[in-house]
Amino acid sequence: MSGRLAVIGLGPGPEAQLTGAARAALEAASDLFGYGPYLARVVLGPGQVAHPSDNREEIGRAGAALALAASGRRVAMVSGGDPGVFAMAAAVCEAVETGPEAWRRLEIEVVPGVTAMLAVAARCGAPLGHDFCALSLSDNLKPWATVEARLRAAAAAGFALALYNPASRARPWQLARAFDVLREVLPPETVVVFGRAALRPDERIAVTRLGRADAGMADMATCVLVGSAETRVVARPGLPPLVYSPRSAT
Template sequence: MSGKLFIIGTGPGNPRQMTPEARDAAAQATDFFGYGPYLDRLELAEGQRRHVSDNREELARAGAALDMAASGRTVAVVSGGDPGVFAMAAAVCEAVEAGPPEWRAIDLEIVPGVTAMLAVAARAGAPLGHDFCAISLSDNLKPWELIVKRLEAAASAGFVIALYNPISRARPWQLGKAFECLRTILPGTTPVIFGRAAGRPDERIDVSSLAEADPAKADMATCVIIGSPDTRIVERPGQQPLVYSPRFAEART
């Protein structure tokens, strides 16, 4: 008899940002598969078991979770943020497509969550108030040349751009190269938001212009939001400025 597989997200890191639906799913599961720091965000009950794996072992993790669910257990695969945004939902779907027939019979439920760009945007104002896109700067699963093409296309079309995985020890140069690329297309005054650990005690929200944006302000806990030419900064005496993208946009040639 096939079991149940939940794919849940813990949100950006603040326990209050994990949705009630995700908490309900976690309460039903007997076994949890995920990257250690994400599993650490859960308060598991007696009898609930953790199965920890490295952050680069997504397909192996998905396969192990599917095997256990196929045996009849209720299993949760855990991501940070929203499981469908640069996270485990895609890996599980990929594994199901390539895997044995019994994996397709599993009762699979993907539970939506709060992704990092939403938490950062809420802290800054409303930078995602008009059309936007999300791009991962990681070239682990796609070539850097494709990332550059997507950055150029998004900036040229006037999208606000949320950058995930902006920098790491293995990729210390890519955010700087992304800024260089965008400076050839966007005005230097375009707002850039560095949102680190939004909602957590070590949160840091920093707003600068594209011309002055310093890649050193980012790490892997940072989501970077780059405005469009229409994005505005509203200064507020004694308070953090509001960054927002107006609900209207004019045609450009």
């Protein structure tokens, strides 16, 4: 039996948000790798083996999965959300590029999932309904000066923004600084959505304005959406507001 590696997006959390293709790829695997909390979301079938690891071990995790696949096993690498959005697909590609020739000969499939920004957007309307970009506020793999430069450029260009990795115990200050940077470019009425654990039982969605946005409302389970200057809020009596970015731009 020839080995293969499937890099699978588990979506935002609920079973209903797992795609049929992802479910089939999980069931076909002999071994499953992933960050421990994500891997714990998967119910193992008979004979399947889990290989959990810590959050900052992406390249080591990718190498271990590729090595096992090269030995003939059918391996799954799981990510929360979509594996290609600040997740394991890029780490697998990086490991293949720098690893042994045998890894380049493996069958590798990336199975998409619903990423956090799409889950949060769906819960409040269509804040990403026009041009947008996604940025990670983590400076683990890039300088903070690069983060600030990209924030300014994207906001000045009129993009709505999806901010991943907004805060952690090791980085409690970065979202507040990001808001300060955005306030240099965007008006205080700009819409901001805090989406924590979107589509999960502990979901919390809050809509505010950039001038009042409080970084303390976010943690690592939060995706923050910042509208463009054209993003609107539609009030609805007795119902949550609809947030959307118009399909046309001036």
